[in-house]
Amino acid sequence: MRRGGGELETEVADRAAPFVLRHVENLPEDGTLVVVSHGGTIRTTIGRLLGLEAHNWESLGGLSNCCWSVLGEGARGWRLLEHNAGTLPEPVLGDDD
Incomplete structure (x- = not known):
């Protein structure tokens, strides 16, 4: 269902997943790709990359x-x-500490 005239989740995944895969192909061996986006875009892209059916994407939370x-x-x-990880492995200290 379109919410407010925006893209369907499947349309977002159709656009975002190939973008991620294109960049993964260009990574050096053992490279890391960081993708920054809205949570919904990340969730739908993860669902698509994992091969989940669209109706199961919500289960990712x-x-x-x-x-x-x-x-x-x-x-x-x-x-x-x-x-949905949210803590860094080691504390990050600023210059004022």
Whole structure:
């Protein structure tokens, strides 16, 4: 269903997933691609990369502000390694600390 005249989730995934895959192809071996976008776009793109049916994308849950997800590509395709993670492994200290 179109919300407010915007794109369908499947249209977002049709646009975003190929963009991610194109950039992944250009990564050096063991490279990392960082994609920054709205949570809904990230969720639909993850769902598409994982091969989930569109009606199952909601099961991934939302992505909170300033949080991230990590995907890895293996022999059998993409895997979701982390989702909606929000803490850094080590504290980040500013210059004023």
